[in-house]
Amino acid sequence: MARVPRFLADYTQRRGFTTTVVSAERPSPGLLRVTFAGEDxxxxxxxxxxxxxxxxxxxDFRHYTPETPDPDAGTATVLFHDHGRHDAPGLRLIESLEPGAELDWCGLASARGFRWTSPRSALVMGDASTLGLMAAMAGRAEAEGSRLLAVTEVHEPDAEYVRKLLPDAVVLLSAEEEGAALDAWLVGTPAKEEIRRLAPEAVYLAGHGGSIQRQRQALRTLHGLDRRTIRTQPYWATGKTGL
Structure with a gap:
């Protein structure tokens, strides 16, 4: 993730808003959920x-997707993936948070090419780093009466919780290679039938950068989806300082 000059980082932080940590919990071994509160x-x-x-x-900054906002209560949760690399600056920060701690939210917006457009049907795919995004999409799709198919790969210790978090999702067990479980699902008969029935107006691919490239290619060549329906948002890449 690109670093920025300090004066620009200071400016970005000043334009944000301050929140207070209400709680921090670990719903499963590889996931951390933090609840923030603030008038903004x-x-x-x-x-x-x-x-x-x-x-x-x-x-330096790290970017995260709010999972469950509650404007009436003035709170929002963020679900973080504990990838085990505790020297990573993002995870180091998150693990240090305790109730009462203050943390500035520096902006809140969607990338131009990765926005929720209220499709009547949508497909979202990604790894454990995208679970907060998937939960947010599932909540909005239900509220809007849209059909959403979420497909994710997670490590086995987290699978039971993720199936409760996303009861309508396809939850796959991660293989040794990043994205391999999602790749295998895409070439199987169940995927072909489910994607055909869904006929997604929008496809959202997020998480590991290399996996996204393979998934996009498979969706176009094996499933015949129009490239204009596919939106991508890499969160991390192999060999680079991560989340």
Whole structure:
């Protein structure tokens, strides 16, 4: 993730808003959920693809998607993936948060090419780093009466919880290679039948950058989806300083 000059990081943080940590919990071994509270969370409009940035160093930020905003209560949760690399600046920050701690949210918006457009049917695919995004999409799709198919790959210790979090999702067990479980699902008969029935107006691919490229190709060549319906948002890449 690109670093920015310190003066620009300072400016970005000043334009944000301050929240207070209400709670921090671990619903399963590889997931962390933090609940934030703040007056700005009462007035902000949330969209499922929105991201905020947390400052993790003098010139560095990490971006995350709110999971469950509650404007009436002035709270929002963020679901983080504990990828086990505890030297990563994002995870180091999140694990340090305790109730009462303050944290600035630096912006809240969707990327231009990765927005929720209220499709009548949508497909979202990704790894454990995208579970907050999927939960946000599932909530919005239900509220709008849309059909959503979420397909994710997670490590086995987290699978039971993820199936409760996303009861209508296809939950696959991660293989050694990133994205391999999703790749295998895409070439199988169940995927062909489910995607055909869904006829997605929009497809959202997020998470591991290399996996997204393979999934996009498979959706176009094996499933005949129009490239214009596919939106992508890489969260991390192999070999780079991660979340």
């Amino acid at each position: 969370l009462r007035t902000r409009e949330f969209s499922p693809c929105d991201v905020t940035a947390f400052r993790v160093a003098a010139n």
